[in-house]
Amino acid sequence: MRVITHTPEETIKVAEKIGKKLQEGDMIIYKGGLGAGKTTFTRGLATGLGLGDCVSSPTFALVNEYQGKNITLYHFDMYRIQTEEGLESTGFFDYPFEDNIAVIEWSENIIDFLPENTINITINVINETDREIIIEGGERFC
DSSP states (O other): OEEEESSHHHHHHHHHHHHTTOOTTOEEEEEOOTTSSHHHHHHHHHHHTTSOSOOOOOTTTSEEEEEOSSOEEEEEEOTTOOSHHHHHHTTGGGSOGGGSEEEEETGGGTGGGSOSSOEEEEEEEOSSSOEEEEEESOGGGO
């Protein structure tokens, strides 16, 4: 699926629709540079999951957790993690992913340690406000 958005609000709306289709055990990996809109997209996912929109970048915390009644969204930033040892030190492998949903920014840094059945979301900056969003890894999102 490929979508062009023209405002952050449109990006949130696209992500909200995706969030409504997410299931326990889903792992989303983002590709996109600084300022592309990964955290904005995560805000929409959280809204679609019924978790509210109080999403912030996990850059300094490495992970933010957004808990709902029946599911938790784990939002990781792997910008500074580049090795399996570094990933292990974050406690990444201890999270109950099978019952929840994970979203990973800078996933390319740890791609060798992630499951194959991830949902890939690429956010390309077209200009100051426009984004190209490409979603791969699941027909339910078409």
